[in-house]
Amino acid sequence: MRFVIVTGLSGAGKTQTIRCLEDFQYFCIDNLPPALIPKLSELCYASGDKIDKVAIVVDIRGGGFFDELFQSLKTIENMGYKYEILFLDASDNVLVKRYKETRRNHPLANDGNIIDAIEEERERLKEVKKKAHHIIDTSNLSTRQLREELKKIFISGEKFESLVITVESFGFKYGMPIDADLVFDVRFLPNPYYIEELKPFSGNDVPVRDYVLKWNETQEFLIRVSDLLEFLIPYYIKEGKSRLVIAVGCTGGRHRSVTIANLIYENLKRNGHSALITHRDLTNDTLGDVR
Template identity: 45%
Template sequence: MEAVDLDTQAGLSGSELTAPVEVVVVTGLSGAGRSTAAKVLEDLGWYVADNLPPELIPGLIDMSRRAEPSITRLALVMDVRSRFMAPDELSRVIEGMQQPGVHLRVLFLESSDEVLVRRFGFARRRHPLQDSGMVDGTLSDGIAAERKFLASVKAAADVVIDTTALSIHDLNRQMDEEFGAGRKRQLEITIQSFGFKYGLPLDADFVFDVRFLPNPHWIPELRPFTGKDAPVRDYVLSRDRATGFIESALDLLKIVAGGYVEEGKRYMTVAVGCTGGKHRSVAITETIAEQLSGSTTHVVLTAHRDLGRE
């Protein structure tokens, strides 16, 4: 019987099987910022798997390399609840990741006992080792036991970040420097039109009301068109106060966008509303988006929530 190459049968080429992949293991003390680090990595384009059983890790790496398109950046978030963290398990699992084409790094997050106790107090949570029954005692006992348990993991880490004195934004910046691969941080700004009669957008950071402008709805020859059509757009932009409003809105948004970038924020949603979300808000949204575009610090998207709803 002729042997069957299962990989060839599945339509996988050798290049797909050996696609290079960056792997970072994110670990550290509970409360030191693993979840925040994972979110930053996700925003940077990494595929993030949280608390995956160690026996599934080699298969996940293999699947990432076989995917179409392949996943080239994979982050594995592991905490003290996983067997992965046992000192005798760590070296075995890391050794299993050492494959041709796999660039592996271990990120360890730590913080002082005082800060960890305060963070657990704010969150009103018990330490994971207390909940698991591995430690009988106080929160401080749990932190001490975890620190001892993970000492060898920290020693083997490629990157150690102490979050004791770091804000969330400081941690974002450090993660960008270590794992952003030189990518310039960009803010994603969504300018969205809407109709007030359908309710306010729930996810808006800013809401502009342009109902002070004359409504094209009351002009029969303009009523069938939308704010994306030239007749309506020209009418709206030629009205008194429209130009001044747009200039003021742009000045405000540029200031805020610069601050968002400095603070590590990645998304901003600006809602522009009129009565029905068809004429004025659409025209103003398109104009603001057009004039905000072209920056190296942000990208601009447009959305028209209620266009065509009437």
């Protein structure tokens, strides 16, 4: 029996998650009052093989009922029933954007102030997040990517790493990413922009990639960055960090940074990490300035 409690911030993807779990043949209930969890778990465990996968969504839409969650969890623990908590998170900026796009009201935004509502919700969910078995930050996840992460946890049985790493290339001429946790400046590498036949291409193209990779300093840099990340990542996970943004910058964000970001991303995936790749400035005035 897998008994999954889905919770997290409003707008972080609980609806999409429960739809995915339904596709995975989970028996799903949305917005269940926490006081009913012990009775539901008792019925499900008593059903034998009839119901072997259950997922319920419990969140602050339940109002005062939500505060009974910890008591209900203690009750089912005393009953000898196992459960998992899946916590869905996202950055404040992403949550605000999602609410503006959908024109929905936040459950706690009685006065219409979404930022204050998100802060209040984070505070109320703080202890629940600490108790979570799985944390997914959906800030940079598409619906398809979220589905893949859920599949890893609840279908494939793969080891789940709660830290989602985003590798982002950028151009310093357009400003540094404001959400970057680690920034690597690769402007020290030879610049393909000054090679006439390479100028029209980007770091996603083989000629530029081969040019960037042929230098000894590139090879040594990649080894050192890989060693640093493999050292840091377990500690980020240990401290409960759910999202890590690694930014790689060159002058224009089209050649060197794109290639290096791709290589870092590929290495992270080979090492079994949950990673995403994005190129912020790849299409910015492609030939108008030094790269």
